[in-house]
Amino acid sequence: MLDIKKIRENPEEVFNKLKLRGVDQTLFNDYVDLDRKWRDALIEVEQLKEKRNALTPKGKPSQEQLSQLKELAESVKKKQDSLLPLEESLKALALQFPNMSCDVVPEGDTEDHNVEIRKEGVLPSFDFSPLSHDELGVQCGMLDFDTAATVTGSRFVNLRGKGAALERALIGFMLDEHTLNHGYEEVLPSSIVNSRALQGTGQLPKFSDDLFKLEDTDYYLSPTAEVQLTNLFQGKVLAEEDLPISVTGYTSCFRKEAGSYGKDMKGLIRLHQFNKVELVKIVHPERSMEEWQMLLGHAESILKKLKLPYRVVELCVGDLGFGSARTVDLEVWFPSQNRYREISSCSNFLDFQSRRAMIRYKGKDTGKASFVHTLNGSGLAVGRTLAAIMEHYQDVDGSIEVPDVLKEYVRFERICKITKNL
RNA sequence: GGAGAGUUGGCAGAGUGGUCGAAUGCGGCGGUCUUGAAAACCGUUGUACCGCAAGGUACCAGGGGUUCGAAUCCCUUACUCUCCGCCA
Numbered sequence: 077m078l079d080i081k082k083i084r085e086n087p088e089e090v091f092n093k094l095k096l097r098g099v100d101q102t103l104f105n106d107y108v109d110l111d112r113k114w115r116d117a118l119i120e121v122e123q124l125k126e127k128r129n130a131l132t133p134k135g136k137p138s139q140e141q142l143s144q145l146k147e148l149a150e151s152v153k154k155k156q157d158s159l160l161p162l163e164e165s166l167k168a169l170a171l172q173f174p175n176m177s178c179d180v181v182p183e184g185d186t187e188d189h190n191v192e193i194r195k196e197g198v199l200p201s202f203d204f205s206p207l208s209h210d211e212l213g214v215q216c217g218m219l220d221f222d223t224a225a226t227v228t229g230s231r232f233v234n235l236r237g238k239g240a241a242l243e244r245a246l247i248g249f250m251l252d253e254h255t256l257n258h259g260y261e262e263v264l265p266s267s268i269v270n271s272r273a274l275q276g277t278g279q280l281p282k283f284s285d286d287l288f289k290l291e292d293t294d295y296y297l298s299p300t301a302e303v304q305l306t307n308l309f310q311g312k313v314l315a316e317e318d319l320p321i322s323v324t325g326y327t328s329c330f331r332k333e334a335g336s337y338g339k340d341m342k343g344l345i346r347l348h349q350f351n352k353v354e355l356v357k358i359v360h361p362e363r364s365m366e367e368w369q370m371l372l373g374h375a376e377s378i379l380k381k382l383k384l385p386y387r388v389v390e391l392c393v394g395d396l397g398f399g400s401a402r403t404v405d406l407e408v409w410f411p412s413q414n415r416y417r418e419i420s421s422c423s424n425f426l427d428f429q430s431r432r433a434m435i436r437y438k439g440k441d442t443g444k445a446s447f448v449h450t451l452n453g454s455g456l457a458v459g460r461t462l463a464a465i466m467e468h469y470q471d472v473d474g475s476i477e478v479p480d481v482l483k484e485y486v487r488f489e490r491i492c493k494i495t496k497n498l
Numbered sequence: 499g500g501a502g503a504g505u506u507g508g509c510a511g512a513g514u515g516g517u518c519g520a521a522u523g524c525g526g527c528g529g530u531c532u533u534g535a536a537a538a539c540c541g542u543u544g545u546a547c548c549g550c551a552a553g554g555u556a557c558c559a560g561g562g563g564u565u566c567g568a569a570u571c572c573c574u575u576a577c578u579c580u581c582c583g584c585c586a
Binding site: 115118119121122123125126128129131132133134136137141142143144145146147148149313443445 | 555556
């Protein structure tokens with residue numbers, strides 16, 4: 077949510093930012109006008125109330141006072157009721173506006189305008205034609221899409237045998253890195269969240285199409301642990317000296333992937349359910365960019381330890397997520413696709429989420445409550461990491477070597493082709 | 499799933515329909531005393547919104563209602579606790 081005071085002070089500046097993200101001028105003007113109307117009406121209501129309060133005696137009112145008060149009460153109620161639709165519209169509009177992007181964010185409307193910042197690692201050279209992870213996964217008995225389609229439907233997978241073990245190992249490895257080496261608190265949150273939480277992080281009201289909603293409830297399957305982890309602090313006023321707060325958590329994420337028909341139909345890239353280890357930081361506004369860089373480094377360290385080549389990409393304005401002011405994606409190399417694919421997205425939301433979710437800190441010296449900044453990033457998307465590992469660590473015989481850092485977790489060294497699928 | 503009890507300021511906890519933004523205690527902040535600290539004593543101490551300001555308005559879990567007037571009465575939702583049942 078944007079700062080209404082900023083909009084009042086400098087509507088042009090705010091709109092120029094929003095325009096980059098496709099916000100309609102009329103919609104924005106409506107909002108500004110409505111706010112003016114609301115404030116005017118509020119002043120009237122409060123004046124009426126002031127009058128009423130002044131007239132109200134300490135004890136029982138006389139007959140004469142009573143009739144006056146009755147009249148006033150009537151007009152207060154009437155005027156007050158006229159406020160309600162204004163407030164509702166204002167709130168509904170306010171929730172629709174995306175965050176303003178930072179000045180450094182490159183212009184552009186599609187991912188084609190994203191800017192590559194740097195490349196890390198060495199691209200592999202195979203002396204055979206590398207298989208895709210889904211081919212490898214099926215022939216090694218790791219990935220079972222058929223049974224998943226039977227039990228559930230398309231875009232689901234059953235991880236089996238060493239595939240399941242490797243995924244589990246990856247989760248453990250990532251969490252250990254973040255908790256032991258990067259100072260995050262581990263949280264294992266609920267998978268189901270309510271609409272208030274989703275509104276707090278910005279998934280609602282605009283993006284309900286991509287969410288699985290549980291029938292007859294206010295519950296949704298969470299699309300990302302960003303929701304659970306950020307909303308841990310919903311409504312809180314934190315002590316300034318407790319910042320920054322860093323939490324990490326592994327969850328399954330559930331997305332409808334509406335509008336992605338035909339895209340990435342094979343393999344682990346785009347599923348309705350996938351595992352992700354998420355990083356969330358609640359930070360002091362003055363430190364948010366530094367903390368964001370650190371968070372990015374934490375996500376990168378996983379790729380480095382797994383020896384997977386990747387690149388760092390700064391998203392253009394048009395590709396930014398709704399609440400983000402600035403986002404950098406990590407994209408890992410997929411040999412079979414001969415291109416980089418997103419595996420992490422690290423964003424700084426500034427005070428956009430904290431306004432919605434009412435997350436504040438109390439200044440040590442000022443004693444005043446101000447909004448914190450929130451950051452998050454994947455650290456990493458586990459399924460995609462598994463896929464990348466399979467492709468990079470494959471051999472000519474169709475077997476897959478386990479990356480060194482995972483060997484102590486899984487206690488096997490290699491995954492080989494199997495002859496029979498059950 | 500059934501029965502009951504709750505939800506009040508940072509915390510604990512009182513509150514008869516009007517004098518309640520709300521007693522009291524703790525905590526916090528400031529001061530006196532002290533070489534310093536503790537103790538004691540005195541004072542002070544919620545948040546949001548509107549307004550250039552003076553100031554005003556609102557808030558006792560959320561929403562609705564009764565009333566001239568609601569923390570207090572009624573309805574409703576959420577959450578917490580106790581007991582019973584069921585269950586991993």
